[in-house]
Amino acid sequence: MKFQKKRATAKQEIPTSSLPDIIFMLLLFFMVTTTLREVDVLVQFTLPKAKAIEKIENKRLISYIWVGRDERIQLNDNIIQLNAVQELMYKKRVELPNVIVSLRVDKNSSMGIVTDIQQALRKADARRINYSTYLRE
Numbered sequence: 001m002k003f004q005k006k007r008a009t010a011k012q013e014i015p016t017s018s019l020p021d022i023i024f025m026l027l028l029f030f031m032v033t034t035t036l037r038e039v040d041v042l043v044q045f046t047l048p049k050a051k052a053i054e055k056i057e058n059k060r061l062i063s064y065i066w067v068g069r070d071e072r073i074q075l076n077d078n079i080i081q082l083n084a085v086q087e088l089m090y091k092k093r094v095e096l097p098n099v100i101v102s103l104r105v106d107k108n109s110s111m112g113i114v115t116d117i118q119q120a121l122r123k124a125d126a127r128r129i130n131y132s133t134y135l136r137e
Contacts (some may be wrong), residue, residue: 013031035060039077045106049136056100056130063092067105071113082116089123102130 056062060131063087066074073080075088093099101121105114121129 009102015016034048037124039064041066042077043070043072043106045069045104047104047132047134048107050133051136053068053133053135058101061096062100062102062130063096063106064102065117067103067109067113067117069106069108071109073113075115082113082120083105085117085120087123088127093124093126098128099126099127100128100130102132104132115134 043069043120045066061074067075073082073085080088089101102112103117118129121127
């Protein structure tokens, strides 16, 4: 009596019927979780370098203030005067109580403009301030 091995005659194919659903779910996931750059920087600046830096994880809580080489101040998409910082940041703090103000100041700017901005932020009760720098190598 001879026994013969039966070989599978069906092809082993990967089912692709649910592939469009999976691709659509991945696309939707990345569209929902991705944040786009919201602000166009209108001032020119070069950040100073620091020996030690700490990265902020939750960038949704950050409001940026840029100070350019010519000491122009930009908040969100607008070039503003120094006297407008207090009012605008107070409104922002009312909307978002845990807001972190990130100052991106040109390394050659005078300390006087930074102090004036700090005073305006203090009056607006925006006391969580971050100073942006590059890591010195």
